[in-house]
Amino acid sequence: MPAPYIFKEVHMVEKIISFCQGLAVKFIASSKRFPVTILLSTAIAVILGVEQHMLSTLTEENRDLLQHLCMILGLAIPVSLSIKAFFERRPSLTNRKKSMIYGIAMIGLWFYYTFLLADLQITAWIRYTAVTISFYCMFLLIPYFYKKDNYELYIINLVTRFFVTYLYSVILYAGLAAILEMIHVLFLITISFEAYVDIGLIITGIFAPIFFLGDIPKQGEERSLSSYPKVLKVLLLYIIMPLIVAYSTTLYIYFAKILIQMEWPAGIVTNLVIWYSLLGVTVMFAIFPLRHTSSWANKFIKVFPIVVLPLLAMMFLSLGMRVNAYGITENRYFVFLTGLWLGSSMIYYITHKTPRNIVLPISLAILSLLSIMGPWSCFSVSTTSQSMRLEKIISKYDVLENGKISKMNPDITADDKKEITNILYYFNSYHKLDELKFLPQNFKIGELKTVFGFSPADNNGFNGNSAKYFNHVMKEQEKVASINGFDYLFQLSTINSQIEKTEIPISVVCTGKDGEVKILENGQVIYAKKINDIAQKIHTANQANSAAKTDDMMFTDENENVKVMYFVKSISGTDDKGVIRTQSMDCSLLVKMNNH
Numbered sequence: 102m103p104a105p106y107i108f109k110e111v112h113m114v115e116k117i118i119s120f121c122q123g124l125a126v127k128f129i130a131s132s133k134r135f136p137v138t139i140l141l142s143t144a145i146a147v148i149l150g151v152e153q154h155m156l157s158t159l160t161e162e163n164r165d166l167l168q169h170l171c172m173i174l175g176l177a178i179p180v181s182l183s184i185k186a187f188f189e190r191r192p193s194l195t196n197r198k199k200s201m202i203y204g205i206a207m208i209g210l211w212f213y214y215t216f217l218l219a220d221l222q223i224t225a226w227i228r229y230t231a232v233t234i235s236f237y238c239m240f241l242l243i244p245y246f247y248k249k250d251n252y253e254l255y256i257i258n259l260v261t262r263f264f265v266t267y268l269y270s271v272i273l274y275a276g277l278a279a280i281l282e283m284i285h286v287l288f289l290i291t292i293s294f295e296a297y298v299d300i301g302l303i304i305t306g307i308f309a310p311i312f313f314l315g316d317i318p319k320q321g322e323e324r325s326l327s328s329y330p331k332v333l334k335v336l337l338l339y340i341i342m343p344l345i346v347a348y349s350t351t352l353y354i355y356f357a358k359i360l361i362q363m364e365w366p367a368g369i370v371t372n373l374v375i376w377y378s379l380l381g382v383t384v385m386f387a388i389f390p391l392r393h394t395s396s397w398a399n400k401f402i403k404v405f406p407i408v409v410l411p412l413l414a415m416m417f418l419s420l421g422m423r424v425n426a427y428g429i430t431e432n433r434y435f436v437f438l439t440g441l442w443l444g445s446s447m448i449y450y451i452t453h454k455t456p457r458n459i460v461l462p463i464s465l466a467i468l469s470l471l472s473i474m475g476p477w478s479c480f481s482v483s484t485t486s487q488s489m490r491l492e493k494i495i496s497k498y499d500v501l502e503n504g505k506i507s508k509m510n511p512d513i514t515a516d517d518k519k520e521i522t523n524i525l526y527y528f529n530s531y532h533k534l535d536e537l538k539f540l541p542q543n544f545k546i547g548e549l550k551t552v553f554g555f556s557p558a559d560n561n562g563f564n565g566n567s568a569k570y571f572n573h574v575m576k577e578q579e580k581v582a583s584i585n586g587f588d589y590l591f592q593l594s595t596i597n598s599q600i601e602k603t604e605i606p607i608s609v610v611c612t613g614k615d616g617e618v619k620i621l622e623n624g625q626v627i628y629a630k631k632i633n634d635i636a637q638k639i640h641t642a643n644q645a646n647s648a649a650k651t652d653d654m655m656f657t658d659e660n661e662n663v664k665v666m667y668f669v670k671s672i673s674g675t676d677d678k679g680v681i682r683t684q685s686m687d688c689s690l691l692v693k694m695n696n697h
Contacts, residue, residue: 124312131315137181139311145174146306153298156599168221172229173214179236180206186243189320223531224480227431231469238466242459244320252459253389254324259317261330266313270304277304291624294599294610326390337388342401345381349408352377356415370419371436374412378443381405385450386458406447413444427523429486431531434479435472442468484528484536491524492539505539509554518555525549526570547572572673573643575654587666587691593618594687609690616683620663620692627662635667636674636683659695666691 132139152159152167159167184202188194213232218225241259245252277300285292318324352373359365385405391398417440424433442464450456472479494517495501498510513521528534529546537544541552550556584590591600591609601608610619611632618635620628642653654669668689675682 127315128311131311134317135182135185135314138178138185138314139307141174141178141181142306142310145171146302148174149306150295150299150302153302154295156601165221169214169218172218173210176213176229176233176236177206177210179233179240180210182240183236183243186240186320190243190246192320224431227479228473231473235466235469238462238469242462242466244318245459251324251390252457253386254326254328255318257329257333257387258324261333262313262316266309266316267305269312270309273308274301274304285624293624326394329390333387334391337384338391338395338397341380341384342388342397345377345384345405348377349412352412356412365419365422371416371423374416375436375439375443378409378413379439381409382443382446382461386461389458402450406450410444410447413440413447416440424486428490429483430527431479431483434483438468438472438479480532484532487524487527488537491521491537494520495539501539506541506552509552511554513553513555518553521553522549569676570673571640571676572671573639573654573669574671575651575669584691587664587693589692591690591692593690607692607694609692611686618690620665622662628660628665630658630665632683632686633674633681635669635686635688636672637681639669639672640674640676640681662695664693664695 148167148171152164184206187202188199217228241256245255278297281292281296281300284290355373385402388395388398389402392402393399417437420433420437420440445464446461449460471477475481495506497517498513500506500508500510502508525534525537525546528537534540534544534546541548544552589605589607593600593609593611599608599610599612607620607622607627610621611617616632618630618632619626638656639654651668655667657664657666659665668691670687670689672683672686672688674684
């Protein structure tokens, strides 16, 4: 073998060894600097792994407990990062004071877990997201809270390292998954689905956080403009910014057309403006360090706020029309709040010659917290608005007596039926029906026809959508069927279910992501059925019924491998002119193996 070739190989080996040593040093440093955060992310990965392995044996109560634990540990991650950043900012703090801060944080997390995560309705998720955003903003602003220079470079460094870390993670996972698949193909060794999940959890829950945290700049570490990523600079200045200019021009032409024709489009103006404005303010933040070296960046920072304000005004006008027609909901509240934040940020840039970009995360953190607490919160404002809408509608039909609905009125118009149904389903999904004081005590959504005199199927869809909601439930006295001639019985209580037992050769997977019920034998799919096709059969057989008989809630399907009987206890979804979308399903699956 030629000597130069040997020297190249030796040099390559030395490079690999050096890289691995550097990686090990980074991992050790990261673990020493952020032990609590890494412990939390590892705990989440372990809990999710345990849940995946015990999916078929966990009760709904245990599954909820694991989900609650993962959520509170996930919230504890930005809390721990913020505390660590504060400790590094104040190195003179005594261990006693540090222990007190950790203690207060633990009490706060316990309070949140006990009282604010008790019921995982949509409102709990909104609150959780807002609090999480606030603590991540705190983590990002604490190191530079009083400093004026290079905050943008600090954030750019973190964001760049984040994307690089997870790019490495994706490549690492793809490589390891390919190796597992190769072992399966070449050596005929069965690799379980859980093995792939475990690798993904280890990489995303342990490797990625340690790798990312190892690159977070230490307190006092200065950054200069020379550290600005060249790729990002080219991307922003010569690709994204010209596209924003072109998009701005298109929006102005479109809005001019609207004003000339006096025809307002239905519900698209908000999305056109809000995402464009968010991208614009993000670009302004990122190019701020380049304003002294690039006249193009400097002009963009000065002109874009002026350009975007009229567009935001059009967005608020469009939003006002939607609120006037349908009232305030959490979604519209946050659109308004985001627009308010964007508009205030643009005015700040216009009125200050030397704006400080740290104002952006500070104001975002404050608004996030204010949006979920107090009488001005998204929940209070939305429930008050929708409750007033409903009371205004039903007051027209003289059905209230002593503040309660006491009788039905057959003269309710189709439009008002639709609005009443929308509001009731909104409270049922986002809040509680008990919050509507004029409803009968313990009112259930299934009693809509009994109380109001019409059913959800009588209306034409929600908020102008042509989709009709359906919910078919088997009568309690009808839940009996023969299982003679079948080999296995599987219970699918949710759309996302996986049932696998070592003592039998087959397993069943039902996922909303793939939209299919699959039966696997030794890891190979031997049967698959679209969930929406199942809903279509049941819905077609029960068009006029919500409570159905056994014969109408079961059917048989078969291929060369298996015979399957579906015994559907309940199923719900929407029917948009024949297009079925399933929302929930609870059924038993009877399976007979044809090839045994």
